[in-house]
Structures are given as structure tokens and as C-alpha cells.
Amino acid sequence: MTDKLTHLDHQGHAHMVDVSDKSITKRTATAQAILKMKASTLIKVIEGGLPKGDVLATARIAGIQAAKKTSDLIPLCHPLMLSKVSVDINVINECELEVLCTCSLAGKTGVEMEALTGASIAALTLYDMCKAVDKGIVINNVSLLEKKGGKSGDWSRGNA
Known part of the structure; x- marks a missing residue:
């Protein structure tokens, strides 16, 4: 692995990395976000007792949509x-929920950002749907848990 920032050119200007010469490989990444909330809020989430409807299904769809965007x-x-x-x-x-987002493809570049984006937006959607009963929800530990494939190989938070 390199310490060089690949999104900067030789003059220090930001640019999109050229991946045209990279090989197509299977790539997978999993990211997480943790939400801390009141116990009473979590009960309402699980039992479907919130006014905006099915909070968990909506958050899952939002996370999938976000990864794609x-x-x-x-x-x-x-x-x-x-x-x-x-x-x-x-x-x-x-008092806590864990959001896990896993993305995969066969391609020339990794899917870490897609997994992180999916986990983040699913967590934000949970917050949005619960804020009427608990404005104090905190989203923590948005992080990459693991990635597989590609030139740099496999990586896991547990082995970092």
C-alpha cells in the first residue's frame, strides 16, 4: 500500500484517479454506523410505533439508494x-442500533465509499424518522469495517 494521496496530481490539484489500466476484480466493502437513543425510542422503532411508519424498512431503502448515488x-x-x-x-x-452496509461489484475500483455512504444515510434516515420523539439521538462510529479485493488486497478493522 502507498502513502501517496492518489486524488492529487503531481501539482497537488485534486483529480479523479484514472482506473482504466486496473484489472476488473470482485470487490466488497462493509461499513457501519451506530445510533444511540433512548430505550423508549428503540422500543418504538422495533415495535413500529412511530408516526412516520416503518422506520427500519425506510432506512434500509435509503441506505441502498444512497450507495447507488x-x-x-x-x-x-x-x-x-x-x-x-x-x-x-x-x-x-x-439503547443502540447498528447499521451495516455491504456493497459489492466486479470492477476496477473499490466500493468503500459506497458502503460508508449507505451506512451514513441509513443512520441519518433513522434519525429523521425518530427525531419527533428523540432529538438527542447520536450517530457514532461511522467507519469501514472491511474491504476485500483490488490491488491493495483485503483489509479489516480488526487487523488494522
Whole structure:
């Protein structure tokens, strides 16, 4: 792996990296976001007791949609033909939810940004749908958990 910032040219100007000479490989990335909320809010999320409807389904759809739109949101990201996006939302304890977003494709560049964007937007959607009953929700630990494939190989937060 290199310490060189690939999004800067030799003059220090930002540019989109040329990936035309890279090989097509299977690439996968998983990112997370953690939401901390009142226990009463989490109960309403799980039981479907919030006025905006099915919070979990809406957040999953928002995360998938966001992953697909990453290149529209982050200027130097390549538009990618994702082959799979999944968003899972798990209860960690009585006050926390974990959002996991996994993206994969066969392509020339990685899907880390798509996974991070999907997890972030799913978490923001959860906040939006719950804010009427709990404005104090905190989104923490938006982070890449692992990536597989590509020139730099596999990486895992557990091995970092």
C-alpha cells in the first residue's frame, strides 16, 4: 500500500484517479454506523410505533439508494455499477442500533465509499424518522469495517 494521496496530481490539484489500466476484480466493502437513543425510542422503532411508519424498512431503502448515488455526492468518486447493496440494522443493546452496509461489484475500483455512504444515510434516515420523539439521538462510529479485493488486497478493522 502507498502513502501517496492518489486524488492529487503531481501539482497537488485534486483529480479523479484514472482506473482504466486496473484489472476488473470482485470487490466488497462493509461499513457501519451506530445510533444511540433512548430505550423508549428503540422500543418504538422495533415495535413500529412511530408516526412516520416503518422506520427500519425506510432506512434500509435509503441506505441502498444512497450507495447507488455516491458518485453524485462525493466529487471524485467513480460512478459504479454495483452488483449488490445490503443494509442490515441490528439491535446492539437497549439503547443502540447498528447499521451495516455491504456493497459489492466486479470492477476496477473499490466500493468503500459506497458502503460508508449507505451506512451514513441509513443512520441519518433513522434519525429523521425518530427525531419527533428523540432529538438527542447520536450517530457514532461511522467507519469501514472491511474491504476485500483490488490491488491493495483485503483489509479489516480488526487487523488494522
